[in-house]
Amino acid sequence: MDGHAEDRGRVYQASGDQHISEHHHYGDEASTPGGPDSVRRPAVGRPPVVLRDRVEVLDRLKAGVRAGRGGEAFVLYGMGGCGKTAVAYTFFQAAINECGRVGLWVSASDRASLRAGMLAVAADRGARDGELLAARNGLRAASDLVWHYLDRSAQPWLLVLDNADQPEILRDGSWLRTSPGGTVVVTTRRSAARWWPGAELQHIGVLPSEDAARVLRDLAPHSGTQEEAERIAERLGRLPLALTLAGGFLSQQVLDPWTLEAYGRRLDEDERERVGLIDQGADALSPQDPRHMVGLTWQLTLDAFEARGLPEATALLRLLARFAPEPLPLVLLNRPEIDAALPRARCEAALRALLDQSLTELVDVGARCAQSHGVLLDSVAAATPAASVPVLDTTAVRLLDVGFPALPDAGPHDPLLRLLVPHALALLRRVDDPPTSADTLAVATRLAVALHRTGDYVSAWETARAAADIGERKLGAEHRSVLAAHSRAGRALFRLGRYAEAEALLERVRAAQNRLFGADDSDTLDSAHGLQLVLGNLGRQDDALALLRSVVVGRGRTLGPTHPLTLRSRSSLLVLLSASEVVAEEDGALLDLPSECDRLLGPDHTVTLGAHHNRAWALYLSGRFDEADQEIRQVTEAYRRRLGPDYPTALSAQQLLSRTRAALGHVKAGAELMTDVVARREHSLGPDHPFTVAGRELLSAFTSGRWRPPGAEG
Structure with missing residues (x-):
């Protein structure tokens, strides 16, 4: 008898009575479900060498x-x-x-x-x-x-x-x-x-700085010092998985060992390669487990969002990944501009899903904010489909753009502005498209203007300088937006009392703007107005006055005689001109400028208050002490009410009020006013700021009896 069987078939041959009972299972035996090999041992990929903190x-x-x-x-x-x-x-x-x-x-x-x-x-x-x-x-x-x-x-x-x-x-x-x-x-x-x-x-959150550094040194003890390890740990957001992978990578290098310093440089070179560098620390001999790699671990959650019919949660996380790992005001996520990336009506559900999955958390830093981890955001940004990036970038720019006033005005401290700074800079670093980069840079520069006008000159300078440096790498040194950012940095340097640096920067920027855009260009004129302030405070009155006159003419020609910027530059003439020149200027009409500002802009407009302030100075110099005292008293009260007692302009007005009080014979009252000014300036500007030093000298003149009003110095 011939028999033939294929694959797993069998052929039986028997003589006599046989009973055969057989169970057939079709399929791959390897795919047959079974239980775990052990429940007595933890199934973990890489047990911790030492558990730090916790x-x-x-x-x-x-x-x-x-x-x-x-x-x-x-x-x-x-x-x-x-x-x-x-x-x-x-x-x-x-x-x-x-x-x-x-x-x-x-x-x-x-x-x-x-x-x-x-x-x-x-x-x-x-x-x-x-x-x-x-x-x-x-x-x-x-x-x-x-x-x-x-x-x-x-x-x-x-x-x-x-x-x-x-x-x-x-x-x-x-x-x-x-x-x-x-x-x-x-x-x-x-x-x-x-x-x-x-x-x-x-x-279970991220580790404290010292413990995070010890994780690196536990795994790679010879790669660097504790201080270097702490710097790398901060760069990795003190995330245990990232620290473990980084330490594992450093410990694996045999032929060409890396130091912590070299690893840190590589992390900073290219943010797109950052996640890949971290994941090189995964054990190459073990199966690739998404939970053990920062580039993949959160993809599990994103896949779950898709499976649960929540694609908006993925879209929101990708939008958040365009920003910084710092508190992001929730008000930005509740605006119509977000519709381009995800429906605004679904944003609430998307945010709740991210919170539920521990992908972001709510924090209150004076404003209700969402905050996500930096390595998470880097990982999500690196994995975002290229086709989605342009919409995400433009949406992020628009959200920041509407997050603060289009025309920033002088005002008290606004904590929201500082919260927006790291996000504007992070977005500027992420964006590659030149037009979008220029838009982002313009928003960051306007944010620096807003900070400047709240009197936060340090933040204004840091924001403008960082934005200009990033923008220069992306757009070139002579791009209009880059020059405008540098100009704003120069303006902040002046307010910080760093006159020499401010002069050099503004001179360079103004020369480039004049060459590229012309003398009457709005950006050129803005830099020139800032430069004349620096020159005046350096004692170069003639140079400052000549430059200011050119700005007045240029702004009048391009913006018109009633534009707020034109009126502001004209009012600055009241400070630079001598008493006799003020009377002769504009056929005697310059002293009427505050009334013109009242009529055109309103009595509470910043330019109007500045014009009254400057006219009080001109009246004081001309010996009209009663008029000057009445005017500057009203200006001081308006500034204190609107801007607060520590605002730099309010202190400048109070200093002039101390002069008019003393000029009217109330020297003790003037000294009391100046004592307050000096104390507030030391607190806000520092003891060595030129404004603080000048205030101390005036106070000393009051208290020593050396002070004389204008016209009586001889």
């Missing part, structure tokens, strides 16, 4: 198991890469070795792993084969079986449910319970308390 959390966890208590459930939550599993692993080892607990470890990352792992737990605690088979075949409630044997365990236990980022899996199967026989610990990215009724939530 002392309070571990003490709280250990307190329960040491006392022999049961019935507790702890949820360790936080963003991906913060070391939740590392904390659970360390606690797991302590519970076994120090407290005599039976340790049980189950992956809860998906339904199949959770079910298989929990049934393996039941088997470990004494469940019989028939019971397990019935549970696997759906003939018996699987979770009831597991918890039946956990409740009746003769030994106290610790059960860890790791990576439970889909808590609905636990809820739907009723897998998460408590038992007097042991303690449950869950690690998850999901922070909403509604998922964890009855459990104690413990947030």
Whole structure:
């Protein structure tokens, strides 16, 4: 007899009566589902060498198991890469070795792993084969079986449910319970308390600076100093996963070992390659687990958003990734301009989803803000599809653009402005498209103007300087927006009392603007107006006056005689001209300029107040002390009411008021006013600022009897 069989077929030959019973299974044996190899050992990719920080959390966890208590459930939550599993692993080892607990470890990352792992737990605690088979075949409630044997365990236990980022899996199967026989610990990215009724939530965040540096040195002890390690740790946002990967990379280099300093330079060279550099520390011999690489770990959550029908959450996270890892005012996310990236009506749900997944958090820094981790944002930005980037960039620019006034005016300190600075600079670094880069730079420069006009000259200078430097690399040194940013930096340097630096910068910028755009260009005239202020304070009155006259003419010709900038430059003539020149200027009409400003701009306009301030100075110089005193008293009160007593212009007006008081014979009152001015300037500008020094000299003249009013010095 001939027989033939293929693949897994069989041929039987028999004589006599035979009974053959055979079970056939078709498919790949390797794909047959099975349980975990062990529930007694944690399934972690890379156990921590030493767990840094986390002392309070571990003490709280250990307190329960040491006392022999049961019935507790702890949820360790936080963003991906913060070391939740590392904390659970360390606690797991302590519970076994120090407290005599039976340790049980189950992956809860998906339904199949959770079910298989929990049934393996039941088997470990004494469940019989028939019971397990019935549970696997759906003939018996699987979770009831597991918890039946956990409740009746003769030994106290610790059960860890790791990576439970889909808590609905636990809820739907009723897998998460408590038992007097042991303690449950869950690690998850999901922070909403509604998922964890009855459990104690413990947030796992980034590490303190010193401990973060020690993680690097634990892994690569010879790569650099503690101080260098702290700098790299800050650059990595003190995220445990990033620190572990960086330390692993440094420890793996054999032929050409890297130092921490070299690693830091590479991190700063190209933000697009930053995430790839960090992920080089992953163990090349182990399977690629997304949770063990910063470039992939958050993709799990983004995939979950898509599966749950929440693409807006992904879009919002990609939009946030255009900004900085600093508090971002929520008001920016509630504007119509966001519609280009995601529907405004869906922004609330998208933000809640990010909060629930620990991808961002709410912080209150005087304004309600959202804040995300820097490595997360870098990772998301690097993985954002190229086709989505232009819309995201233009949306981010528009959101910043409407976040503060289009025409910044003098005013008191506004905390919102400082919050926007890192986001404007981060966006400027991310954007590649030249027109969008120019738009972003213009917004950043206007933000510097707004800071300047609140009297925050340090922030104004830092913002303008940083924006100009970034813009120059992207757009070239002679781009209009780059020159405008440099000009604004020069204006801030002047207000900081750094006259020589301000003069050099404004001279260079004005020369370039004059060559490229012409003498009557608005940007050229703006730089010239700022430069004349510097020259006047350097004692070069003639040069300042000649330049100011050219600005008055140029602005009158291009903007018109009634434009606020033209009126402002004309009012500056009242400061630079002598008493006799003021009377002769414009056929005697210059002293009437404040009234003209009242009529054209209104009495409370900043330019109007400035014109009254300057006329009070001109009246004082001409010996008309009563008129000057009345005018500057009103200006001082208006400034203090509108801008606050510490505002630089308010202090300048108060200084002039002290002069008019003294000129009218009230020297003691003048000294009291100047004492207040000097104290406030020392606090806000510093003791060595030229304005502070000049104020101290005037106060000394008052108190020593050396002071004389104008016209009486001889």
